[in-house]
Amino acid sequence: QKEVEQDPGPLSVPEGAIVSLNCTYSNSAFQYFMWYRQYSRKGPELLMYTYSSGNKEDGRFTAQVDKSSKYISLFIRDSQPSDSATYLCAMTTDSWGKFQFGAGTQVVVTP
Amino acid sequence: EADIYQTPRYLVIGTGKKITLECSQTMGHDKMYWYQQDPGMELHLIHYSYGVNSTEKGDLSSESTVSRIRTEHFPLTLESARPSHTSQYLCASSDLAQREQYFGPGTRLTVT
Numbered sequence: 001q002k003e004v005e006q007d008p009g010p011l012s013v014p015e016g017a018i019v020s021l022n023c024t025y026s027n028s029a030f031q032y033f034m035w036y037r038q039y040s041r042k043g044p045e046l047l048m049y050t051y052s053s054g055n056k057e058d059g060r061f062t063a064q065v066d067k068s069s070k071y072i073s074l075f076i077r078d079s080q081p082s083d084s085a086t087y088l089c090a091m092t093t094d095s096w097g098k099f100q101f102g103a104g105t106q107v108v109v110t111p
Numbered sequence: 112e113a114d115i116y117q118t119p120r121y122l123v124i125g126t127g128k129k130i131t132l133e134c135s136q137t138m139g140h141d142k143m144y145w146y147q148q149d150p151g152m153e154l155h156l157i158h159y160s161y162g163v164n165s166t167e168k169g170d171l172s173s174e175s176t177v178s179r180i181r182t183e184h185f186p187l188t189l190e191s192a193r194p195s196h197t198s199q200y201l202c203a204s205s206d207l208a209q210r211e212q213y214f215g216p217g218t219r220l221t222v223t
Contacts, residue, residue, distance in 0.1 A: 008151060032210040043117075043201050043214035044154075051210075088154070092210055098169075099212060101154040 003027050006102030015111050019076035023089035023102045030091040033065050035074045038086045079109045117202050117215035124192055125223055132187045132218045134202030143185040146201040192222040
């Protein structure tokens, strides 16, 4: 069983809709959680970074962490065609920073 | 935007050739990483470094080697390329005090 599970999609939504992405994990020691966006044939770009449980908002993006359920989410409001990409979750323990990545969810926002 | 660079961006090479993938960052980060990424799969850590003269193997068994002679430079070498090495290779870096990793654009390697 993988340490981090992420639905591969594709997730297709109309422009303006809310995109909801999530990851589940098995290691309760994870404390730092990240979301990356990756466009085709590019490297991942850091979107959101959260520590422990709770919510964090940055513009149209909201990240949620529920450590009791071992579940993290990313919400994208007012989605745009430029949000079409693969979204990767990543997490690490309170150690030297070795990350575990999800396989990514492909998102397609149609005009 | 993170200042981390990888060259070449694309490489097609024949079996048995020696190749070096370059990675440089201008942020002064101590930690650097190499990941391998195949379509639809999670990133797999193949090498990492905490600083100059520090290198370790990651989770994924790899026939590649790395060196860290300068803080800003973390090249990855394949002594004898094979078709099974065909993949995207991503370099990343992070500050010792931070958890976020910043990625380069990647090198897409095809071994024929």
